Amino acid sequence: MAALPISIDRTSPVPLYHQLAEQLIAAISDGTLRPGDPFENEIAMSDRLGLSRPTVRRAISELVNKGLLVRRRGIGTTVANQMVHRKAELTSLYDDLAREGRTPRTEVLAFSTEAHDERAAEVLGLPPGSPLVSIVRLRYAGDLPLAIMRNWLPPTMNDLTAQELESDGLYAVLRARGIRPTVARQRIGARNATAEERRTLHMSKAEPLVTMTRSAYDADGSAVEFGDHCYRADQYSVDVIVSER
Numbered sequence: 001m002a003a004l005p006i007s008i009d010r011t012s013p014v015p016l017y018h019q020l021a022e023q024l025i026a027a028i029s030d031g032t033l034r035p036g037d038p039f040e041n042e043i044a045m046s047d048r049l050g051l052s053r054p055t056v057r058r059a060i061s062e063l064v065n066k067g068l069l070v071r072r073r074g075i076g077t078t079v080a081n082q083m084v085h086r087k088a089e090l091t092s093l094y095d096d097l098a099r100e101g102r103t104p105r106t107e108v109l110a111f112s113t114e115a116h117d118e119r120a121a122e123v124l125g126l127p128p129g130s131p132l133v134s135i136v137r138l139r140y141a142g143d144l145p146l147a148i149m150r151n152w153l154p155p156t157m158n159d160l161t162a163q164e165l166e167s168d169g170l171y172a173v174l175r176a177r178g179i180r181p182t183v184a185r186q187r188i189g190a191r192n193a194t195a196e197e198r199r200t201l202h203m204s205k206a207e208p209l210v211t212m213t214r215s216a217y218d219a220d221g222s223a224v225e226f227g228d229h230c231y232r233a234d235q236y237s238v239d240v241i242v243s244e245r
Contacts, residue, residue: 003040003044003045003048004023004024004027004032004033004040006020006023006024006049007023008020008049008050008051016051016055017055017056017058017059017062018059018062020049020051020055020056020059021058021059021060021062021063024059024060024063024068025063025066025068028063028068028079029100029101030101031101033079034079035079035080036078036079037078037079038076038077038078039060039069039076039077039078039079041076041077042056042057042060060077064077067080067237068080092169092170092171092172093139093146093147093149093169093229094106094139094168094169094170094171094172095169095171095172097139097141097146102141102142103140103141103142104139104140104141104169105139105140105141105142106137106138106139106140106165106166106167107137107138107140107166108135108136108137108162108165108166109136109137109138109148109200110134110135110136111134111135111136111162111165112133112134113131113133113155113158113160114131115131115132115133115134115152116129116130116131116132117132117134117152119226120132120134120152120226121152123152123215123223123226124152124153124154124223124225124226125222125223126154126155130155131155131158132152132153132154132155133152133153133154133155133157133158133160134150134151134152135149135150135151135152135153135160135165135170136148136149136150137149137151137165138200141235144202144235145200145201145202145232146201146231146232146235146236147201147229147230147231147232147236148197148200148201148229148230149170149227149229150227150228150229151170151225151226151227151228152225152226152227153224153225154223154224157177160173170225174224174225179218179224180218180219181216181217181218181224181225182217182218182219183216183217184214184215184216184217185214185215186212186213186214187212187213187214188210188211188212189210189211189212190208190209190210190211190233191208191209191211191230192208192209193207193208193209193230197209197230201232203232207232207233207234208233209230209231209232209233210230210231210232210233210236210237211228211229211230211231212227212228212229212230212231213226213227213228213229214226214227214229
């Protein structure tokens with residue numbers, strides 16, 4: 001395996017392990033390192049870069065914890081299968097896929113401007129029975145079906161078209177209309193897939209789904225959308241950065 005070109009600035013206030021980790025992440029993100037590629041072991045990397053083994057070990061552990069590298073007994077460390085690593089920020093899956101160099105594609109499975117859903121109406125601050133815009137989309141990464149996304153929008157969005165949703169992400173469509181989601185409440189979970197979801201996402205019966213519900217609001221605090229999504233667990237993860245108070 002060819003050694004990656006790594007540049008370490010010992011005069012920088014950025015910790016050495018973090019400098020190394022960021023460059024390794026970049027190599028995976030830009031395709032220099034591909035899924036399944038063997039990864040340089042920490043002893044060789046430590047000697048080559050003149051870094052201590054604990055420093056290199058910590059950098060590699062960062063990537064393992066993010067799901068970018070996999071350690072296997074008897075095989076060593078390899079680059080993990082390609083996944084969508086979604087940071088805990090207000091972005092759309094369409095944008096996340098495009099940023100990772102994957103090709104997002106959308107199929108609108110259902111579209112209605114007269115839908116009724118009490119849970120969605122409550123989140124959107126509307127009376128029960130209000131007609132809502134309801135969308136069900138199947139999001140692909142290339143040819144791989146990745147997620148089923150169910151969204152509800154206020155009735156003011158009833159001029160939305162399925163063609164718009166197939167050519168761009170929902171948040172991009174909203175922004176083009178002057179609607180800017182700025183904050184959201186999300187709940188991440190997991191469950192078994194229904195028979196229909198397994199067929200749609202090409203999953204086996206034993207495979208679980210990652211689920212996410214999201215209520216998004218604009219800068220004035222008005223609800224702009226409610227989403228209830230499910231993702232193939234082998235292709236989706238969420239990265240969250242935490243710190244001490």
